[in-house]
Amino acid sequence: MSERRSVSIRVPVLARVEGEGALELDVEDGRIADLKLRIYEPPRFFEKFLEGRGFEEVPDTVARICGICPVAYQMSAVQALEAVFGIEAGPWVRDMRRVMYCGEWLQSHALHIHLLAAPDFLGFDSVVGMAGAHGEAVRRGLRLQALGNDLIALFGARSVHPVGVRVGGFHHAPAAERVHALVARLRTALSEAQALVEWTAALPLPEDEQDFVSVALRHSVEYPMNEGRLVSSDGLDCSIADYERHFAEEQVAHSTALHARLHGRPYLVGPLARLNLNHDRLPEPVRAALERTGLSLPSRNMFHSVVARALEIYLAVHEALRLLENYRPPEHPGREVSVHPGVGYGATEAPRGLLWHRYELDAAGHVLSSRIVPPTSQNQGRIEQDLRTSLERFGLDRDDEALRLRGETVIRNYDPCISCATHFLRLKVNRP
Amino acid sequence: MSGAARIRVIGIGSPFGADRIGWEVAEALRERLAPDPIGVERGNAAGVQIELADRPGVELLHLMDQAREVILVDAILVPGARRARVRWVERAELEACSSSHSSHGLGVAEALALGEVLARLPPRLAVLGIEVDPDADAPAGTVAAGVEMILGALSPRIEAERPQPLVNA
Numbered sequence: 001m002s003e004r005r006s007v008s009i010r011v012p013v014l015a016r017v018e019g020e021g022a023l024e025l026d027v028e029d030g031r032i033a034d035l036k037l038r039i040y041e042p043p044r045f046f047e048k049f050l051e052g053r054g055f056e057e058v059p060d061t062v063a064r065i066c067g068i069c070p071v072a073y074q075m076s077a078v079q080a081l082e083a084v085f086g087i088e089a090g091p092w093v094r095d096m097r098r099v100m101y102c103g104e105w106l107q108s109h110a111l112h113i114h115l116l117a118a119p120d121f122l123g124f125d126s127v128v129g130m131a132g133a134h135g136e137a138v139r140r141g142l143r144l145q146a147l148g149n150d151l152i153a154l155f156g157a158r159s160v161h162p163v164g165v166r167v168g169g170f171h172h173a174p175a176a177e178r179v180h181a182l183v184a185r186l187r188t189a190l191s192e193a194q195a196l197v198e199w200t201a202a203l204p205l206p207e208d209e210q211d212f213v214s215v216a217l218r219h220s221v222e223y224p225m226n227e228g229r230l231v232s233s234d235g236l237d238c239s240i241a242d243y244e245r246h247f248a249e250e251q252v253a254h255s256t257a258l259h260a261r262l263h264g265r266p267y268l269v270g271p272l273a274r275l276n277l278n279h280d281r282l283p284e285p286v287r288a289a290l291e292r293t294g295l296s297l298p299s300r301n302m303f304h305s306v307v308a309r310a311l312e313i314y315l316a317v318h319e320a321l322r323l324l325e326n327y328r329p330p331e332h333p334g335r336e337v338s339v340h341p342g343v344g345y346g347a348t349e350a351p352r353g354l355l356w357h358r359y360e361l362d363a364a365g366h367v368l369s370s371r372i373v374p375p376t377s378q379n380q381g382r383i384e385q386d387l388r389t390s391l392e393r394f395g396l397d398r399d400d401e402a403l404r405l406r407g408e409t410v411i412r413n414y415d416p417c418i419s420c421a422t423h424f425l426r427l428k429v430n431r432p
Numbered sequence: 433m434s435g436a437a438r439i440r441v442i443g444i445g446s447p448f449g450a451d452r453i454g455w456e457v458a459e460a461l462r463e464r465l466a467p468d469p470i471g472v473e474r475g476n477a478a479g480v481q482i483e484l485a486d487r488p489g490v491e492l493l494h495l496m497d498q499a500r501e502v503i504l505v506d507a508i509l510v511p512g513a514r515r516a517r518v519r520w521v522e523r524a525e526l527e528a529c530s531s532s533h534s535s536h537g538l539g540v541a542e543a544l545a546l547g548e549v550l551a552r553l554p555p556r557l558a559v560l561g562i563e564v565d566p567d568a569d570a571p572a573g574t575v576a577a578g579v580e581m582i583l584g585a586l587s588p589r590i591e592a593e594r595p596q597p598l599v600n601a
Contacts, residue, residue: 115490115538128542131549139550146494160486 005030007396009404021416023387023407024254027396035391037383037411039255047370055081055339055365059165062357062372067160068111068417071104071152072350073372074165075226076357080346081167084361085337092330093169094226095323096155100165101225101348102316103151106144107159108351109271109309109316112415113200114141117306120409121203137199140192144313147182147189151320154178169334179327186321193314194289200310201293205303206409210389212382214273214298215262217349223281223315224274226348231277232262233298240347243356249373257377266381269353270414271308272299283322286315302386305413339365350375352415376416383414439589440481440499440554441582444488444506444540450564453516454505455484457562457578464579480590489538493547501556501589503582506540509566516574518581521561558585 011023026034046065050058062077063070075097082089089097114137115127124130131138149159154174156162164170215236217228231237236246249258261267276298282290290297290311295304339361346357353375360368390410391403398406443458445451462482483495496502508521526541538546540559547553562578564570583590 111490126542127538128545128549131546135550138546139552142490142493142550145490149491149494 005397007400007403009400009407011404011408021411023404023411025387025391025403025407030396032388032392032396035384035388036254037380037387039257039380047372050359050367050370053367055084055167055359055361055367058359058367058370059167060161060163063161063163063165065372065374066417068108069104069350069352069355070161071100071156071165072348072355074162075101075348076346076350076355076372077359078165078167078346079227079348080344080357080359081361082337083344083346084342084359085167085340085344087168087335087337089169089334093334096170096173097165097226099320099323100152100155100162102320103148103154103159105225105312105316105351106148106151106320107146108148108415109313110141110145110148112351113196113306113309113313114138114145116412116415118200118203120405120412121205121303121306137196140196144189144192144196144317147185148316150182150185154182166334168337169332171333173329173333176327176329179324183321183324183327186317186324189317190314190321193310193317194285197289197293197307197310197314200307201295203306205301205306207301208303208390208393209300210302210386211300212302212385213262213265213267214276215267215269215354215378216274216277217347217354218278219281221281223278223283223319224349228347230347230354232267233273233276236262240356241345243345243347243373244358247373247378249377255380257380258373259381260373260378261381266385267378268302268382269375269378270305271312271351271353272302272305273353274349275299275308275311282311282315283318286311286318289314302410302413305415309415339363352376352417353378374417376414379414379416383411383416386410386414438500439479439586440483440496440501441503441505442483442485442492442495444485444492444504446487450509450566450568450570451507453507453562453564453570453574453578456570456575457505457560457582458482458484460575461579461582464583480586488543490543490546492540492543493550493552496547496552496554496557499554501586502554502558503585504540504557504559505578505582506559506561508561508563510563511566513563513565516570516577517563518574518577519561519563520581521559523559526559526561 007027009025022038024036024038050061058077058081059074062073065073119126119130122130127138152159152162155170156164214233216231217224218231219228229237230240230243238246247260247262249260252259279290279297293307295307341361341363343360348355355375356373358371362368387407387410391407394406441458441461443454445454465480485495488495560578560581562574
C-alpha cells in the first residue's frame with residue numbers, strides 16, 4: 001500500500017477563465033484538509049456607482065460590468081426599472097430583446113466551448129493546439145461566435161458594451177436589409193448548431209455524478225431567457241421579487257465575490273441547471289437533438305454542461321431565426337416612460353446563469369440603492385463543493401500535475417466569469 | 433466584413449495608459465490620409481481601412497477577414513523604457529514576448545497562431561510594435577513615427593489601390 005502523502009497545490013492564477021482567480025488545495029493524510037477557490041480581483045463597486053444616477057444611465061453603466069455578457073446586465077436592469085414604472089415595453093420590444101439575448105448566448109457559449117472547455121476534454125493545452133486536429137470544429141465555433149456578436153451589434157451598435165437598449169425599448173430599430181442578411185446566416189447556422197450538439201455529445205467527458213440543487217428561471221411556455229419565476233430542483237417556486245427571502249449572500253475571507261446560498265446550501269445556476277429544469281420547454285427540433293444525444297435529464301454530471309451549452313446555441317439560433325424571419329421595423333422602437341418612485345426587480349438568464357437585480361428609485365428617477373447578484377457569485381459555493389468531490393474521486397494520490405489539471409478542468413467547466421481578463425498560469429507546489 | 437478595403441490597419445489597445453498607443457497611431461493615420469472624396473465605405477482616398485480594437489482576442493481573426501494586407505499596431509510594454517522605439521516585430525519574437533494578459537487568454541500572438549493553423553491569415557501581415565513604458569506618457573513624436581513607418585510600408589500599394597476618378601467616355 002502506498003504511503004499517504006501530504007500535498008499542497010497552489011494555482012495562483014487560473015487560466016482559460018474570465019478573470020482572476022486561484023485554486024488552493026491542501027491534502028493531509030490522504031484527505032482534503034483545505035480547498036479554496038480564491039477570487040482576488042478588487043471589488044468593483046458598481047452598485048455604489050449607480051447611486052444618484054438617473055435611471056436612463058443604468059443600462060449603459062451596467063453593461064460595463066462584463067465584456068462577455070453585457071446584454072444580460074442590460075436586460076435584468078431594464079426589466080427591473082420598467083417594473084418600477086409599471087410599464088410593459090410591448091411585443092416587438094419583447095421579441096427583439098430575446099433575439100439580442102440569443103446573440104449573447106451564442107457568442108458566449110461558442111467562446112466557452114471552443115476556446116476554454118473543449119481543449120481540456122480533448123487533451124490540448126489551448127485552442128491553438130486543438131485547432132490542428134479539430135480545425136473544422138474550431139472554424140464552425142468561430143462562425144457561430146461571430147454570428148452571435150453580429151446579432152448583438154444589430155441592436156446595440158457594437159458587440160462589446162452595446163448601447164442600443166433603453167428603459168421602454170431600444171434607441172432605434174434595425175433596418176430590414178441588415179436583418180435579412182442575418183436571417184440568411186441564421187438559416188445556415190441551424191445545421192452547424194445541430195452538428196455542434198452532436199460534436200459535444202461525442203466528447204470524452206468524465207463520468208462524475210454528484211448531488212446538487214439546480215436553480216433557474218421558468219417560464220410558462222418558453223425556454224427561459226428574459227423572464228420567468230424562480231424555481232429549484234428541490235421545490236422552490238417563487239416570484240423574482242422574493243429572491244431575498246430564500247437566497248442569502250455572505251462574505252468569505254478568501255474571495256472578493258460574495259458567496260450566495262439557497263436556504264443555507266450551495267446551488268448551481270447556468271446552462272445545465274436551466275436544462276435540468278426546463279428541457280420540456282425546448283422547441284421541437286432542439287428537443288429532438290437532445291434526444292439524439294442520449295443525455296438523460298435531469299443530469300447530475302456537471303461535465304454535461306458543455307452539451308447543455310451546445311443545445312442552448314441551437315436553441316438561440318432557432319429562436320433568433322423564428323423571431324426575425326418576418327421582421328418589419330416598427331413605427332416606434334420603444335415607448336416613452338413616466339417616472340415614478342419605487343422598487344423594482346429584474347431577473348434574466350445570463351449565459352452563465354441567473355442574474356438578479358433590484359433598484360430603488362426616487363421621484364425624479366434617480367437610483368437610491370441597487371443590488372446585483374451575478375451568476376458566478378452564486379456558483380462559487382457549488383464549485384468548491386464540486387472540487388472536493390471530484391478530486392477525492394479522481395484520486396488524491398495522483399501526481400500534482402494531474403490534480404492541478406483536474407481541478408482547473410472542474411472550475412473551467414462552470415465558465416466562471418470573474419471579470420474580463422485571463423492571465424498566465426503559474427503553478428507553485430509546496431511539499432512538506 | 434463586407435465592403436471591406438483590401439488594405440487594413442488595425443490599432444490594438446485598451447483604455448489604460450500607454451496601452452492606448454496602438455489606437456493613437458491608427459487614429460493619427462486616419463487623419464493623415466485624406467477623407468474619402470467618393471464615399472468608399474469606411475475607407476479613405478488611399479483605400480486603406482482603419483480599425484481600432486480593444487483587446488480583441490479571437491475577434492482579431494474576424495477583423496482581418498477578406499483583407500489582402502493587414503498591419504497590426506500594438507504597444508510593447510517595456511517598464512522603464514526611456515524612449516519609445518517603433519519597429520516591425522517578427523512573428524517568432526511576438527510569440528516570445530506574448531502576453532496572455534489580454535482578454536480571455538488569447539493575446540495577439542495566440543490569435544495569430546490560431547489564424548495560421550486555421551489558414552485564416554491575410555496574404556500579407558505585419559505587426560508594428562511600439563515600445564513604451566507602461567507607467568509614462570509616450571515621448572513626443574512617437575505617434576508620428578508610427579504613422580510614417582506604416583505609410584512607408586504601404587506607399588507602393590496605396591497608389592495602386594487609390595480609387596480612380598470617374599471619367600466620362
